[in-house]
Amino acid sequence: MTFELWVEKYRPKTLDDVVGQDDIIRALKGFVEKRSMPHLLFAGPAGTGKTTTALALANDLYKSEELVAANYLELNASDERGIDTIRTKIKDFAKTAPFGEVPFKIIHLDEADNLTADAQQALRRIMEMYSATTRFIFACNYSSKIIEPIQSRCAVFRFGPIPxxxxxxxxxxxxxxxxxxxxxxxxxxxxxxxxxxxxxxxxxxxxxxxxxxxxxxxxxxxxxGLAHPEEVRAMINSALKGKFLSAREALRNLMINYGMSAQDVIRQLNREIMASKSLSDKEKAMLMIFLSEVDFRVTEGAHGDVQLAAMLAKLVEVGESHERGAVGRET
The missing domain is CATH 1.10.8.60 (Helicase, Ruva Protein; domain 3)
Structure with missing residues (x-):
C-alpha cells in the first residue's frame, strides 16, 4: 500500500474546484474565457490556495496534461532564488514559442518573496522582452517583498484565509x-x-x-501540539480570579501534557484573550502590550516558564483591577 499525501490527492485540478476565493476565481475564469491574461501576483497567507489556483488556471487554459507540461513551468523561488536561475532556466523557457492554441506560456514562481533583489531586477527586463509569448505568476506570502516595478507590471490578487x-x-x-x-x-x-x-x-x-x-x-x-481551548480559558479565568498558583499549575500541566512550547502557549493566550467576553477592550489592549513583550523576550532567549508566569501575574493584576472597577460601579 502506497502512502499518499491527501493534500496532493485532493488538490483541485480546475478553477471550479478551488474553494474559499470566489472573487479571485471569477476574475481568473474571465481570463480563461478570453485566453488572455496579464502577469499575475498572488499574495496571502500559507495554505490559502495560491499554488493550487495557479496550476488550476493552467489546467483550464491548456486543457490537456501534455500542453500543461509543455507550457507551464513552476519554480520554487526559495530554492532557486538567484540571478543565475533567471538567466538560464527562466530565460530559456520564456524565449521558446508556446504549444497549442493559447498564445502564451506561463512561468509560475512560487514563494517569490524569497527572490534576491538582483534576481527581481533581472526579471523586469525578461517580463518586457517576452511579454508576447510568456506570462508570469508570482506567488508570495508578503507582496511588500516584491519590488515595485514588478508589482506595477502585475494584476495583484490577495488571497484571504479560507472560510x-x-x-x-x-x-x-x-x-x-x-x-x-x-x-x-x-x-x-x-x-x-x-x-x-x-x-x-x-x-x-x-x-x-x-x-x-x-x-x-x-x-x-x-x-x-496545542491545548484544548477550554483548558486555556480555564487557566486564564483562574488567573483573573486571583488564583495565581492554580493558574500556574494549569500552565505546567498544559506544557507537559501537550508538549507545548512557550511560543505555542503565547499564541493561544493571544487568541483566547482577544476572544474573551469578560474583558473590556482597554483590558485586552493592556494585556496585548504585555503579551507582546513576553513574546519578544522568549524569542530573544528568555526562560519561557518565567515569562509565562509573569504573564499570569499580569492577568491576576488585571483581574483585581476589573473587580475593583465592578465594585466601584455598583456603589
Whole structure:
C-alpha cells in the first residue's frame, strides 16, 4: 500500500474546484474565457490556495496534461532564488514559442518573496522582452517583498484565509471518501487549529486519522501540539480570579501534557484573550502590550516558564483591577 499525501490527492485540478476565493476565481475564469491574461501576483497567507489556483488556471487554459507540461513551468523561488536561475532556466523557457492554441506560456514562481533583489531586477527586463509569448505568476506570502516595478507590471490578487465553512465541507468530503470516523468537535478542532490554512487542516485530518480510529477533538489537539481551548480559558479565568498558583499549575500541566512550547502557549493566550467576553477592550489592549513583550523576550532567549508566569501575574493584576472597577460601579 502506497502512502499518499491527501493534500496532493485532493488538490483541485480546475478553477471550479478551488474553494474559499470566489472573487479571485471569477476574475481568473474571465481570463480563461478570453485566453488572455496579464502577469499575475498572488499574495496571502500559507495554505490559502495560491499554488493550487495557479496550476488550476493552467489546467483550464491548456486543457490537456501534455500542453500543461509543455507550457507551464513552476519554480520554487526559495530554492532557486538567484540571478543565475533567471538567466538560464527562466530565460530559456520564456524565449521558446508556446504549444497549442493559447498564445502564451506561463512561468509560475512560487514563494517569490524569497527572490534576491538582483534576481527581481533581472526579471523586469525578461517580463518586457517576452511579454508576447510568456506570462508570469508570482506567488508570495508578503507582496511588500516584491519590488515595485514588478508589482506595477502585475494584476495583484490577495488571497484571504479560507472560510471555516469551506474548510469544514472539504474535510467532511475527504473523511467520507477515505471512510473515516469523525466527530463534529473533531472537525471543529481542526478548523480552530488551522486558522484558515486548508493545507494544514487536511494534514491534521490525515495525521489524526492515523493515530486513532475516530478523529475527535482530543486526538486533534494532541496531534497539533496545542491545548484544548477550554483548558486555556480555564487557566486564564483562574488567573483573573486571583488564583495565581492554580493558574500556574494549569500552565505546567498544559506544557507537559501537550508538549507545548512557550511560543505555542503565547499564541493561544493571544487568541483566547482577544476572544474573551469578560474583558473590556482597554483590558485586552493592556494585556496585548504585555503579551507582546513576553513574546519578544522568549524569542530573544528568555526562560519561557518565567515569562509565562509573569504573564499570569499580569492577568491576576488585571483581574483585581476589573473587580475593583465592578465594585466601584455598583456603589
Amino acid at each position: 471555516e465553512e469551506a474548510i469544514k465541507n472539504r474535510l467532511i468530503m475527504i473523511a467520507e471518501r477515505e471512510g473515516l470516523k469523525y466527530t463534529e468537535d473533531g472537525i471543529s478542532a481542526i478548523i480552530y487549529v488551522a486558522e484558515g490554512d486548508l493545507r494544514k487542516a487536511i494534514n491534521l485530518l490525515q495525521t489524526a486519522s492515523a493515530m486513532a480510529s475516530t478523529v475527535d477533538s482530543k486526538v486533534v489537539y494532541r496531534v497539533a
